[in-house]
Amino acid sequence: MPRGRPVLRVLPLLPLLPLLLCALLTACGAPAAPRDTAERDVRQAVAGWSRTPPERLAGIPLEGWSYEVTSVRRASARAATARAELRYRLAGYDTAPAGSARELALAEEGGRWRVTADRPAPGALPQLWDQGAVTVTRGARSLVLGGEGQSPRTLSGIAAEADRAVPAVSSAWPREWAGRVVVLVPASLERMAELLGRPADTYRGLGAVTTGQIGAGPAPADRVVVNPQAYPELSEQGRRIVLTHEVTHVATRAATSARTPLWLSEGFADWAAYRKTSTTPAQGAPTLARAVRRGELPAALPTTEAFAFGGDPEAAARAYEGAWLACRLIAEKWGEAGLVALYEAAGREPLPNALAQALGTDLDTLTRAWQESLRGELG
Structure with missing residues (x-):
């Protein structure tokens, strides 16, 4: 083997050694200059x-x-x-x-x-202030943020109604919650739909809705969003019932989970709203009353699908009314404390377990009692 051959192999690599050494140092954690x-x-x-x-x-x-x-x-x-x-x-x-x-x-x-x-x-989703100037009105138990063009008088009226709703909810839901509420009043129905990320027709007939996350613990961003088109058309009692219903959702959020049946969540909110009024079942559930008089007695408690926004308005009305009367029945038969206990248990346990734990009954027994009350009060 020629003596000079190894030398010929090494010499071309010598100029590359600084580059190889730099690469090795970088791979081992040596600092490198920021690229941008x-x-x-x-x-x-x-x-x-x-x-x-x-x-x-x-x-x-x-x-x-x-x-x-x-x-x-x-x-x-x-x-x-x-x-x-x-x-x-x-x-x-x-x-x-x-x-x-x-x-x-x-x-x-x-x-x-x-x-x-x-x-x-x-x-x-946009924030209210993305849609223009915001007017702020403070109530004793409420903070009302109005979209561009909302008058201070309108916002003050909503703040007063929210202030009345908060203690009514605290009386119906004797559990710890913030005891105050944030209300958003967009400039128009279309602006409301933008905030909520759904078509305007979804909310056209609704006085207000509640946003927020569902799960254990309080939601940091629960907001009641007022429909500026439908809410002013309500009577004074109608506005009070709508706001009390929505504030109830805020108060019960920490106890609400994906397990909670929608009939219980919506029915409890309506029960809290109607609780201190003289509204009779026939007055508060006219759509369901007409169905019962036609012989169309519900076969089961309302399903989740029955409450869907943008669906059949008659079916949705029957679902809300039936849910209210189911919670009203529970409060009368098992006591208000029993209804609250059921709500809490249903957020943790499957409904059959919650009924047995809170009321000592089962779903079939509750359903038959509810159907019987519908016949007696609406038939």
Whole structure:
């Protein structure tokens, strides 16, 4: 073997040794220079900009306002888009930060990045203030946020009605809850639909709805959303019943889970709303009364599908009325404490277990008693 051959193999590698050594050091954890300092600057710009809520939110009792950037996309050398999660609380009302997915537009000027626009991220629901100026009205137990164009007089009336609803709910639901409520009053039915992410026709005949997460523990962002088209058309008692119903959903949220039958959730809310009124079953359940008089006695307690928004309005009316009368029957036969105990148990256990645990009965017995009461009170 020629003596010079090994030397010929080594010499071409010598210029590569610094590069190999650098690669080895990097792989072992040696620091490397950032690839894109602009992304770092964009994140810093968002952090600095988000320390103070925008001026258009003045008057809303915000705290903990912050944006957590999740991604940055460069559109050009001087333009970028950041995706972020907005976190905030309504001071005195929210028990934990509410969240909102946002998209921020940024521009670079004079070597500095600044935020030029803040909007809902694609697919995310808007906040009320995304729709225009917000008017704030404070009640004794309520915070009412009105959309652009809502009059202070209208908002004050809603605050007064919400203030009356809160103690009525506390009397029906003798469990710990916040004892206060946030009410949103959008500018129009279409704006309401935007906030809730569904077609406007879904809410056309409803006075109000409640948003919020279902699960163990209080929801940080329960909101009652008033339908600005349908709510003013209600009578004074109608408005009171609607708001008390929705505030009941806020109060019972911590005890409500995916296990809770919808007839129990909606029926309990109506029971709390009608509880201190003189409304008779025939007056409060006219649609179901007509069906019973025709001989169409329900074969079972209302199903989840019967309550669907945008479905058959007559079927939905019968479902709500039947659910109310079922809870009314339970409160009369097993006591109000029994109804509350059933609600709590049904959020933890399958319904047959909850009925046995709270009332000492079963579903067939309850259904027969309910059917009998419908015949007697509506037939």
